[in-house]
Amino acid sequence: MEHLINDRVKNIQISGIRTFFNMVSQYEDVLSLTIGQPDFLTPDSVKTAAKQAIDQNKTSYTHNAGILELRQAASQFVRTNYNQQYDPETEVIVTIGASQAIDIAMRTILEEGSEVILPGPVYPGYEPLIRLAGAIPVHVDTTNTGFRLTADLINQHITEKTRCIILPYPSNPTGVTLSKTELEDIATLLHDKDIFVLSDEIYSELVFDGKHESIATIPSMRDKTIVVNGVSKSHSMTGWRIGLLFAPAYISKHMLKVHQYNVSCASSISQIAALEALTTAKDESILMKQEYEKRRNYVYERLVAMGFEVEKPSGAFYLFPSIQKFHKSSFDFALSLVKDAGVALVPGNAFSTLGEGYVRLSYAYSMDTLTEALNRLEHHLNKN
Template sequence: MEHLVNQTIKDIEISGIRKFFNMVGDYEDIVSLTIGQPDFTTPEHIKEAAKQAIDRNYTTYTHNAGILPLRKAIADFSNRNYNLKYDAQSEVIVTVGASQAIDITLRTILSAGDEVILPGPVYPGYEPLIKLAGGKPVHIDTRDSGFKLTAASLSEHITPDTKCIILPYPSNPTGVTLTETELKEIADVLSEHEIFVIADEIYSELVYDNKHFSIASLSSMRDRVFLVNGLSKSHAMTGWRIGYLLGPANLMKHVLKVHQYNVSCATSISQHAALEALTEGKEDPIEMKEEYRKRRNYVMSRLDGMGIDYEVPGGAFYIFPKIELEGKSSFDTAVQLVEEAGLALVPGDAFSTFGQGHMRLSYAYDKATLKKGLDRLEQFMNRT
């Protein structure tokens, strides 16, 4: 009966990140710097709030958009940290992670054949969702601009079929982010067209050298931006699956319909944990960010010592060094790293063809693991 399966589904492949992670799992004595998951545990007070939610029988369906106190906390957090003003009643939806927020937005705005612009290299989770919604991904090569989407390159790729652009900054896999000036230049281009913006800002609390600036804070963009965020990275809550979506009320009422029929609501217990995180855990991300900053600087110093090129990551917990062996793809190079050095990095071509010649290294690992992995990389580079 497999021949009756939707062809779009059959054509989609498992994420290159997970595919490689699963592949190296059978090797012995491997140092893996592959997965973008905080190595911190969820803060104790957040876990306690979840336990209390169970004891208080907060175990039923909630409002489709999420419990109102959490939506108010999200609106307050966004206003306080990023100067974003959203109405908790009509412009905030609590989602099952940031991924679901992206999915329901794309399914709301896309029709068959609509184009969605992506800056490549880019997180591989967007393209399948675009295709599942009937859209067409259009990648822009950002290798010559420090992995940053520019207003000029965006302007060149807009067509009559362009429906949306995804701005995933800080970036997975490169760690680069856009400045206020760069985002304003992009906004100037977009203001001449009727194009939606999905701003995936899941790493906004992990910006190291400058304060994060959101394109959603620009008044000219207010009526077209869907802002995606969540607690997975900021509060080490990946398994709690709480994300959120912010957007203008006249659009969000349609997204809510998709969300309702998709999941009904996010998990009630996780919502109460998230409420605790955003009200009593405002300082939780700071300690984590400072530790990631130290790890980033350590990784950069080691790569400098090896003579390996990279763009300085301004946020997230990834770096995207240029590591390539003559005549080999990034995937084949990554396999050789595993087999000869016992080191797993994600091959750059997992993030589109524009990642070829690079590797994604996650520094969401403790210092001892990073040192061991980078020692192995140095030995490998000295041999090749």
Template sequence: MEHLINQRVKDIEISGIRKFFNMVSHIEDLISLTIGQPDFPTPEHVKQAGIQAIEENYTSYTHNAGMLELRKAACTFMEKKYGLHYQPDTEVIVTMGASEAIDIAFRTILTEGTEVILPGPIYPGYEPIIRMMGATPIHVDVTENNFRFTLEMIKPHITEKTRCIVLPYPSNPTGVSLSEDELREIADFCKNQDFFILADEIYSELTYEQPHRSIASYLKEKTIVINGLSKSHSMTGWRIGLLFAPETLTKHILKVHQYNVSCANSIAQKAAIEALTAGMNDALPMKMEYEKRREYVFDRLNAMGLSVVKPDGAFYFFVRIPKTVGLNSFDFALNLVKEEKVAVVPGSAFSEYGEGYFRLSFACSMETLEKGLNGVENYLKKLN
């Protein structure tokens, strides 16, 4: 019966990140520097809010857009943190993680034959949805621009088919963000253009060099902001995402969300209220620890003679594989597992422009990082 399956679904593949992780995760004593999973537990007060919600029987459907109390908390959070102003009753949707928010946004704005401009390398969660909508992803190679996706790089790729530009910052896999000047340039140019901006800001609370700034500060009327609690509050499994946009957009996106999942998990929503109010600054101690790890990893990679751009957000390094190694990124990563029992993600998982790199996550303990980097160093010495 496979001949009856939607061809667009057949043509897409499982995420290269998960594909590689699933290949090697069974190996005993594996040191994994792969998945973007914070190694901190969900804050205790947030967990208790979830427990209380179960005990008080908050186990029924909520409003399709999410509990109003949560939407109010989310809007207050965005205003206090980033100076963004959204109406809780009409301009925010609580989703099943940021992934669902991306999905319903694309399914609302994309049509057959349209184009979406994205930086490359990039997180693999966008392209399959774009292709399933009959649209075309247009990747822009940012590897020679220190991974910065600037207006100068975007403009040559804009056509009459352009429907959306994806701005994922801080970036997965590079950790690179955008400055206020860079964002303002893009916003000023796009004001008179007939397309949308999708700003994936899931790592907004994890920035090191400067506070996060959203392009919605300058171009709210055309911007869909994606955020959530997975990275900021170590709540990946709770699946709470947040989508912010003008009512002219959300009233249509909400229809897709309603027919997709009805509403986000009611227990997780109650915990999210606690996270966004009493836990407004829960990310700070995690960020301080990530920053220490970032410095350690940066120094170690430099000492190995590897070419790296220091990330100013998230918890990844995207490392160039020395050309003298003579291996593609998949074989490099697979052999690293075989030789040293250390797992990183091959750069090819992040579009064709990730080939020649590997992604290393520092969302793990210093002890794990030290062991993992020792393995990388030993492996490189063998190759040389």
């Protein structure tokens, strides 16, 4: 009876990141730099808060939008760190990870045939959610603009069907981000247009050069912008599955309906852990960021010394070097690297067809692992 399965579901694919990760797991002695999983432990005080919550039987449903204390802490956190202003009672929703936040946002604002502009190469989690909502992803080639989705590029792709623009910065897979000037240019373009912006800021705490800027802080854009954030990357809490969704009340009240019927609420225990992360443990991300910056500098310098063309990332924990000069597809290059050198990187075409000719390297690994992996990579290149 498979012919009865929803065609939209049948036509989407498992993430190329996971597909390649699972494929290389069959090989022995492979150093995998594929997954964006922080190698730090969740802060001790966060774990303690969760254990205490279990012992105190805080295991029931919460408010659909999340416990008010967490929404208040989240509102304060983004106000202090990014100058974003959101009412915790009406403009903040606690979700099951950033992925669910993106999903309910897309299902709230998109209709059949709507178009969504997003940069390419880009994290592969957006396109399936756009298509499941009946909308059409419009990938914009950013390989000639340092992987930045500029106002000029956006303007070239706007049509009467454009409903949303996705700004995923700092970026997965490239690590680049947008400056305040670049965001202001986009705001100027959109000020008289009925187009939403989804600003995915999950890596906002991991910006090395300057500070994170959000388009939501530009007055003309606040009522058009949905901000996605969370504690997965900033506090090494990927498995706790807590995302944060910020939007004007007139949007949030509708997203909350989708969220309610989708999951009821996020895990009560994880919410209490996230509350601890955004209050007592709010500065834990600073120590992680400092270590990631050291790793970024080391890996970037090694790749440049090997002759790679690569954009120096401003945030997150990825580099996206070009492998075009090796005259192999991204998949073939990555597979030969696994087989011959015991190093796994993600083929660039996992991040849309515009990622072909690149590979993604995650430096969310220990310095020892990165050093050995880069030594193997260098030996592989010298041998070939």
